[in-house]
Amino acid sequence: MILDKVKRLDIVFESPEVDSPPVFSSGDVVSGKVLLELSAATRLQSLKLHAEGFAKVHWTESRSAGSSTAYTQNYSDEVEYLNHREVLLQPDTGDTTVLHAGKHEFPFSFQLPEETLVTSFEGKYGSIRYWVKVKLHRPWVPVRKIKxxxxxxxxxxxxxPALLAPQAGTKDKMARVWYRNYGQVSVTAKIDRKGYTPGEVIPVFAEFDNATSRSVVPKAYITQTQTFVARGTMKQKRSVVATLSGDTVGARCRGTWHGRAIKIPPVGPSILQCRIIKVEYLLKVSVSVPGTSKLSLELPLVMGTIPLHPFGSRTSSVSSQYGVNLEWLRMTVSEQPEPPPDYSTVVSGAEVEQNVRPLPDEEDFSGMLGRPFSTYVREFRLRPPPVYSEVDPNPQAYNMRRRCMTC
Structure with missing residues (x-):
């Protein structure tokens, strides 16, 4: 029996944060060290490091070949994103080198490819993984590995600009049960942008027009779709990650959402650049009509990693450059308007005396009809406005928009 003299073989990554696993992106330098602890002096042939990164998909499907026979079809594919090899220990002379008992450290460092990598991912039918593997070669002893x-x-x-653009849409359908029409249902929805980050709240603006004879229930969902592709065949897994329920909209009535909030839970970012694995998100605004199929309006979402900058000149310039109409997003209009400036601060007394002529005497009114109309305009151009008041002195009845068509 051969006694293994290797007490410990481990890989430690350097991380800027203590007790936190490191996270990298394309172009970053991955560094760390291999820890080797020996119980006695040992002859070593080599110590090699191999860094790899792959996107892999795999699933099986049962196929029927007749009434009594069936077979299983395998689907798999992979894409390589990282392949780096490095020798950490190589004998200078001869086939082996001797390391004394105790602890030894072998630092390593390599740069990830500059071209865009793909975010790490674990799914039901595939994964995207990156790892560092170390192999310790010794004479007459099996290779010791760690990953x-x-x-x-x-x-x-x-x-x-693409992810700051508002998303909006309209969809309608005729609610039918067998041969009977119950009427038309329509949904109009919009959100302020396409890109969000986990933890944010999406304000949903929507209008539900129910012209049917039945009550409907509006809802909103955030869905995640994982797509796996292999050998021209596609496999998908859909899941709902957040929901929002609204109030019932009665028959022949209209309901509105003025920025109903739906919060994004902790989910992974979108994956759109991988050939065989994609992770996509949608906001679905739907209406459930009893007895018939659901009406759903889909608005695309992108889950990012860099949050929105404070709203300022940068966003304004982007929106103006691409002609985006953001009027419907301005929800912070003050309910109490500011009073206008005082008349004396706008027009001085000297201007009033110079431009405003006194009214003619009563006996001179007979000749005023012969004067040009512009004369009267000049006379009243600088007249003081009425005294400002927050209470309307001449209130008028408002014609409020009715919610129900039958009211």
């Missing part, structure tokens, strides 16, 4: 994974997150900045 440790690390995380790659490719940044997605939502502060781009």
């Amino acid at each position: 440790k994974e690390f995380t790659v997150i490719e940044p997605i900045d939502i502060n781009t």
Whole structure:
């Protein structure tokens, strides 16, 4: 029986934060050290490091070949993103070198590819993984191996014109049960932008027009769709990550959402650049009509990693450059308007005396009809406005928009 003299073989990554696993992105330098502890002097042939990164998919499907026979079809594919090899220990002369008993450290460092990598991911039918593998070769002893994974997150900045653009849409359908029509249902919805980060709240603006004879229930969902592709075949897994329920909209009535909030839970970022694995998100605004199929309006979402910058000149310039109409987003209009400036601060007394002529005497009114109309305009151009008041002196009845068509 051969006594193994290796007490410990481990890989330790350097991390800027203590007790926190490191996270990398394309172009970053991955560094660390291999820890080797020996119980006695040992001859070693080599110590090699291999860094790899792959996107892999795999699933099986049962196929029927007749009434009594069936077979299983395998689907698999992979894409390589990282392949780096490095020798940490190589004998200078001869086939082996001797290391004394005790602890030894072998530092390593390599740079990730500059081109865009893909975010680490674990799914039902596939995964995207990155790891460092170390092999210790000794004479007459099986190779000792150790592997440790690390995380790659490719940044997605939502502060781009494409992801700051508002998303909106309209959809309608005729509610039918067998041969009977119950009427039409329509949904109009919009959100302020396409890109969000986990933890944010999405304000949903929507209008539900129910022209049917039945009550409907509006809802909103955030869904995640994982797509796996292999050998021209696609496999998908859909899940709902957040929900929002609204109030019932009665028959032949209209309901509105003025910024109903739906919060994004902790989910992974979107994966859109991988050939065989994609992770996509949607906001679905739907209406459930009893007895018939659901009406759903889908608005695309992108889950980013870099949150929205404070609203300011940068966003304004982006929106103006691309002609985005953000009027419907301005929800902070003050309920109490500011009073206008005092008349004396706008027009001085000297201007009033110079431009405003006194009214003619009563006996001169007979000749005023012969004067040009512009004369009267000049006379009243600088007249003081009425005294400002927050209470309307001449209130008028408002014609409020009715919610129900039958009211």
